[in-house]
Amino acid sequence: MLINNANRGSIESLLLGGSRQFQPEQIAVINSTHSTNIMACPGSGKTTVLIAKIALLLDKIKKEGSRKGICVITHTNVAVEEIVSSLEKLGISNIMYPHFVGTIHEFFNTFFSMKAYGFYTKKDAFYLLDNEEYKKYFERFFEYNKPGYWTYPTPVNAVDKTDIHIDENNQLHIISKREGKDYSAPVLNTIQDMFCKGFIRHSDTVALANWYIRNHKAAIQKAFQNRFQYFFIDEAQDTSIEQYENLSMLIENNNETIVQWFGDSYQALYSLYGKDDAWKPDLEESLQINFSNRFGENIARILRTTCIEEYSRLEANNTISSAVPHFFIYNDENKEQLLSVYSRIVSDFKAASLETVQIKGKIAAVCHHHDSLEGYSKTYQRSKISKPLLSEMQACLHECHQSLVYALRKNDRREENGRSEYLKNISQFLRDKYPSNYIEIKALWARWIKAISEETDESMILVDLEVKYRELITTTLNKDNNDDIDVTKIHDLRPRLVKILQKNTRTEPTETATNTIPVGLAVELNTIHGVKGETHFATLLLESVRDGVSDMQKIISFLTGTYQPELVEESLVKDSLKLAYVALSRPRYFVGVAMHEENLSIQNIQDIERFGWRIVEVNDYLDIT
Template sequence: MFSTEGFSLIEKKILGNKYRFNKEQIEVINAEGNANIIAGPGSGKTTVLVAKLALFLKERVTNNKGICIITHTNVAVDEIKEGLKKVGINNIEYPNFVGTIHEFFNHFTAFKAYRELFPNITPVILDNEIFKKKFSDIFLGYHSRMNPPTSKVDNWHLKLISSEEFELYENVSSYYYTELIDTLRDIFKSGNLRHNDSLSLAYWYISKYGEELKKALSKRFDHILLDEAQDTNNIQYNLLCALFNDNIYFQKFGDPYQALYTLYDNNEEAWNPEYERKHNNISYNELTHSTRFGNSIAKILKTTCIKQYSNFSGNSNIRSFKPHMLIYDSEESVIENYRDLIRKYENIDEQFKVSHRKVAVVGMTKPDIKKFNENYKEIKNVRTNTELMSSKIYQIFIKGLYEILKYAHNITEQKSNFSMSDIKKHIAKEQLEIKVDIAKCIHKLIKEKKLIEDDFMSSIENTLRLFKKKELSKIKGQIPYSSVSKYIKDTIISTTLGYKYSEIVEPTTNKQIYFGTVHSVKGETHKATLLTESVIIEDRFSPNEVKYYAGKVLFDYLIGTYIDYNNMLDEQFVRATKKALKIAYVALSRPTHFSAIAIKRECIEDNYEEKIQKAKGAGWEVVECFSPK
């Protein structure tokens, strides 16, 4: 338990004078020991987590022990740090740790393991797209007869036997198994890693030094707080439990009903708080009151969930509108009707009108969304495109430096001992000033979009002259700086023509309506959300393939009838039901005011009028979006 005085001070700084933590939130903040905290959508999980962390940092750091916060995204890390600034904590210092799960494994296990296996190589984690490009190029060298299986790269985990011997944990076709292992080994040994490789290294390191590592961590940390625990995959979760089981208090925060990463592989979720409560005697706390939306939305979620959520409630101070069911026979009419409804409610509710949050249309998959917006296309990640471009431009600079080096040695009739790879390593290791100069040039190109101006050319020449001064000071003669800098500039222009800045800056919008997959909106808050009809396919590409419309699967759950699918005999239908419920729960819990779902008429064609009356009786506003006959 924290002190009353300390708690009141933190509460006031975080919530202000008007609000107070509710009973459930206070219990979670004061929870001791190992615990699972089930936090419903909009229930203030992050706020509670920040308050708990702030109180730990101010009152509970004893015996030089700190607290470790692990989450899944940099956005979440920034959100936690911003929350701590409200209470006057601007820096998270040793022995405390706040970072993503990837940063945790890299720092405490993976990079240590790699240095032991390959002491002369500094590893880096590559962006996914950059890794796939490298994978494709190397794989073709081993197996030119088939297209590289880049789409499956994220599924494979290396099993490290030694620095020279590798296997895969997963079963892979024997047709390309050897070439696949050789490709992943070559990239791995060059120091270029995926996040999956980080986990492989962590597994190897914990297997070898597990007891020593557990002792070291228990001396440093008093508590481990895992945020968004439902997003932890089986390998990550098992590794964390191996490190913290019985020696450090481990508290996990999240919403198991929003676990989407197993949506397509039908595996069980790694974090199962109900099981842990029954079998591992781990305490179970809940945050069941949402401050995001009113009771009209909360009511839907009580039964539209993979487990009936009877005690979930909304915020009575928020006027959420009736949920809307858009029944349609043609997708063309749905978005226009949705837009009209948004206009209607903006005209009658000022709070809804002035909200700057998104008006969203959400689908299970990209093809589902394209049925409702033929112009929809996935926008590539800004950071991914930027890193790809940065990497290409850096390579061009290295090639320019190599040309300078070759020219200089031709003047003196010396044999150059430098390759392009040597130059890159040399600059990375010893010539920080040159690297900074190159970074400035790249920044001008990507961030400031300065390419053809004179100062950009001058920056290139300055970098080349600095390289000559540092590396070739004993060589005399005229170095053709202008021609090499022109080569660099021209190559950059030709290389970057394919990148359109507009495609990596603006989100996909259609007159202020945002379109995205359910995965892309997880964690967001909208003013209005429409869930499109989705097609769920079980046992795809097999003789037993079956297709289900989500609307048909969901209808009874939406109108307040929870059916225990575990008692169903049809395994395919059970899997489809769980997927449909997960999608609907995540999507319909995003909005503050307006929640809607589009259902194809044929899904409820049997006893249509009776079903419409049931929906209205359950609190739904039904809008028939039928095309004129």
């Protein structure tokens, strides 16, 4: 067994804190040594369990003298940073070959996509852009490809609606994702032109990896099997069909590498609008963690039926006194006061108990669409959300890379040709030469950017960055010591990062109507996609209406304790259940739902009360001072 009485106490103390212990289901996952799926509920401590497993396996591999490693992939830099920083708490700070820890895009790019692009185009590197940045370049390139008669706006929506594919004859195709509709030649030529000139989307790197794996399948499978003894995929539900196909090709017919997928298929938000889920774990064959540390019974009982499958196995944390769920009913006249009433009620609940009065945590209101959020608050702006936008994060990381290049050049006394190894492509150079150092520095960059964005203390992060810069520069330049290494310019980077992030300052919603109740606690507005992975003190799920159809109206029976499997076949119902499940599983203490009175029948209201929701008529609170 990986975890036993000898090592359990120390690892629980460092990862869980206090006297908390791993639950039996968590222990079973840590000790599992076969390929399987791990289905874990919200708040199950899934990532902590994975980190404990990685730490114990690293120790085991080291003691056994094995030449094989562990490959861990997840979907965000923040998740990578969490894994790396938690391993550091356990005394593991040097994750190097043959191990790999990174995002799924970094995994594909490092091992396949960059090589594939070099083979296909005979070029050394490409510019990896998120779709919003790509659209800006698309507008420029389209000017050279559009016909003379073109008087329409630039069709930038093609960026989101197309994929590339390289066929068996190595021919590049631009595939339209619009059912039954192809884009015109100027659009397709623009995307192909951008591809050949090195302007690449994330989806393009996945297609490149697919082509490369297909063309070298047997050799790559053998190399993967020889290098990695364990392969862990975190947040498996976020894996796209294309990514899943690539990973499946890698592990096909591999009986030596232990492959484990960690996730919650009920939270698969990247397969909405009729798309199929890529990861479909068989629950009977999977290991499961059904105990949630996050919320109490009042929240768990709602989630058991507000789910794409009835989740009767879900267990609440009975040490958490979650509030009775609140159902807010509003109308057109008082819709803009809804958030104030919600804030007031949460504030009163928080102040009424010794358990909650000192607890900090986000008070959130969420719904499916940005435009729906604008209807609840005049001050809400899509660009003003609490996290750095992907394009801004990439811009910050680009500046960080440049700062490292500058530090290397400043301390490099060699001739210019001696510097070419890192000047040509700094990220590729670091991945190849110093993967462990690179992971640690990237994790620190991500933490620094996050600290700047959230206006929290940065001092210790900067100290750690200086140390890591010195270590990397000393190693790269073959210096005897790092006493004369100058990394002071790292502090000059901060104003540039602040400037990038200024576009993304957080705003707190305020109401301006004359009968507004003073807001007791600041309410943060966001989409459900935007809060995925977060934990809140309180979460209010707001109704979204599209084309006259209410998403909450479609699932009202599920919210009131009646699971109806026949309704889940409808795409809108399935999507609404997925979104509601994610939203309602964010809070620890207070959960609410808000609907327009016109979308509720008398029977609906009776069912809401019967199931134990506390109904809040917004109008009843408008005269309270």
